[in-house]
Amino acid sequence: MNSKQVVVITGSSTGFGRLFAETLARKGHTVFATMRDPAGRNAKNASEIRAVAEKDSLPIHVLELDVTDDASVERAVDAAFAKAGRIDVAINNAGYVVSGLAEAVTTEQARGLMDTNFFGPVRVNRAVLPHMRRQRSGVLMHISSGAGRVVIPSGGFYCASKFALEALAESYSYELASQGIESVIVEPGPYETPVIGNMVAAADEARTDTYGAVRQIPAKINAALASIAGNAQEVADAVLRIIETPAGEKQLRYLVSPQSLGVDRLNALSKQVQANLLEAFGLAADTRFLKGKAVGSV
Numbered sequence: 001m002n003s004k005q006v007v008v009i010t011g012s013s014t015g016f017g018r019l020f021a022e023t024l025a026r027k028g029h030t031v032f033a034t035m036r037d038p039a040g041r042n043a044k045n046a047s048e049i050r051a052v053a054e055k056d057s058l059p060i061h062v063l064e065l066d067v068t069d070d071a072s073v074e075r076a077v078d079a080a081f082a083k084a085g086r087i088d089v090a091i092n093n094a095g096y097v098v099s100g101l102a103e104a105v106t107t108e109q110a111r112g113l114m115d116t117n118f119f120g121p122v123r124v125n126r127a128v129l130p131h132m133r134r135q136r137s138g139v140l141m142h143i144s145s146g147a148g149r150v151v152i153p154s155g156g157f158y159c160a161s162k163f164a165l166e167a168l169a170e171s172y173s174y175e176l177a178s179q180g181i182e183s184v185i186v187e188p189g190p191y192e193t194p195v196i197g198n199m200v201a202a203a204d205e206a207r208t209d210t211y212g213a214v215r216q217i218p219a220k221i222n223a224a225l226a227s228i229a230g231n232a233q234e235v236a237d238a239v240l241r242i243i244e245t246p247a248g249e250k251q252l253r254y255l256v257s258p259q260s261l262g263v264d265r266l267n268a269l270s271k272q273v274q275a276n277l278l279e280a281f282g283l284a285a286d287t288r289f290l291k292g293k294a295v296g297s298v
């Protein structure tokens with residue numbers, strides 16, 4: 001694989017996604033900074049990114065991509081492939097938080113969250129994988145969260161969406177390794193981005209009102225997270241290091257956090273348990289990354 005890679009990032013309008021785009025492009029990687037509605041709701045963000053790219057001659061291309069829309073995802077991936085001739089890395093970053101007591105989250109809110117945080121990566125991965133499989137190389141990166149491993153009261157649906165994402169990303173890692181494709185999970189702790197401002201509150205206030213002191217939990221959690229939030233550039237620097245780690249040497253999970261809270265220990269134990277499971281089912285060889293020995297055909 002060329003050391004300068006072609007990277008598609010979802011949710012690049014603000015926050016991590018925008019930082020990833022700039023950080024990777026400054027190191028010479030070609031970036032497709034995708035976002036929904038770059039001519040409308042994100043027009044200002046899109047033009048700021050284009051202005052930086054032009055001023056500093058950065059290889060960043062802004063494309064429209066709404067992760068909840070199959071056709072939009074396919075159009076963006078086709079456009080990126082047509083322009084660059086390959087896709088080396090897909091960063092599944094688009095996502096948001098629904099905050100509130102679980103009973104007060106409506107089914108419509110829950111479905112919408114899963115459609116972005118879980119089915120978004122499903123759509124993106126299905127669109128990029130045929131290209132990666134032809135290349136016999138590629139990286140599916142999933143921006144999960146520490147909350148993809150531990151449960152935060154009042155964040156039940158957000159945690160569920162990230163737990164689901166983690167399970168799927170891990171499954172991809174076993175199924176694709178022998179074809180030279182890696183699936184990696186990045187688990188950021190709390191970082192300063194617009195994520196809190198973009199948070200959606202549980203809609204059924206009448207139910208929340210019946211919970212007494214427990215109804216204060218969402219506010220307590222948000223205050224606690226804000227008080228320890230780190231500088232988001234740390235996550236962008238970690239993503240750059242991961243992308244530049246040679247094929248076959250990447251980890252499945254990377255915790256990047258101002259505080260570990262034991263998530264690193266959960267990850268270490270899970271790695272052992274999963275290795276035992278693969279061994280017990282006779283799957284260890286099938287699920288190993290085979291350098292230069294990619295198998296299968298597309």
Ligand SMILES: NC(=O)c1ccc[n+]([C@@H]2O[C@H](COP(=O)([O-])OP(=O)(O)OC[C@H]3O[C@@H](n4cnc5c(N)ncnc54)[C@H](OP(=O)(O)O)[C@@H]3O)[C@@H](O)[C@H]2O)c1
Pocket residue numbers: 010011012013014015016017035036042065066067068093094095096097116143144145146187188189190191192193194195196198
């Ligand atoms: N910041 C943290 O502390 C933290 C910690 C752990 C994990 N994360 C994860 O990091 C990721 C990025 O979040 P952030 O902190 O950078 O917050 P952010 O600034 O709010 O970024 C979220 C991005 O997702 C985009 N998005 C939402 N729905 C979309 C859709 N349907 N199609 C395409 N893009 C969509 C948003 O675009 P619009 O501008 O169009 O809304 C925005 O660009 C999320 O997956 C989040 O769960 C964040």
